[in-house]
Amino acid sequence: MLGRVMPLQFRPIEGLQTGLIGYLLADLAEKAAVVIDPPRGQTELILALSEERGVELKYVLRTHVHAADADTCEELCSRTSACLLAGDELEMAGMPAARLRRAGHGATIPFGAETIDVIGSPGHTHGSLSFLWQDRLFCGDLFDLDCCAPGGGEAEPGRLFDSLVRRVFVLPEETLVFPAHPIEARRVATLEELKMRLAPMMQHGRDTFITGMLARRTTSAAAL
């Protein structure tokens, strides 16, 4: 219907050089928004989208940050009233305490009339979080086992297995999963599809999963 204002907006934001994907979620009626894992170099786009839609950016959410790339999104936060929200265990050096919020498993993040549920999902990194909004899960690199493997000092296979089994696979199978970068060229998959994809690695249990992950890490390191 022409002229009708949609009350909610969901907008992937792709990094130009990195291929990483962030996500802008906006409650247009309440003029509030959050952005999840904004790709480096897309601050201007996020600001333009927020201004065009007349929404105030409330939070910048991070699923995880790697030690070698500790982007705190300071510019985006400093040019808006947004607070950075990250896991309890994440190092965020240089971020002013007043603009930093910590959240752990079970926390809820309000924006406008909407709510995001925080799911603690360590394993890809020590303090990784996932964010559940309606039927959509934003989980960073949780499902990217090949990304975990190379140089994998940060990956913790046992915790990853536990996060998948106890925290993520308990969600409805029709949940739409949006990763931090495409998995096998796909930008979204259902949880059911991803369960099936990981089944060969997970079906023999936790110890076998850990052994498999460590073997992939060794193989990747040897190939460098």
Ligand SMILES: [Zn+2]
């Ligand atoms: Zn990662």
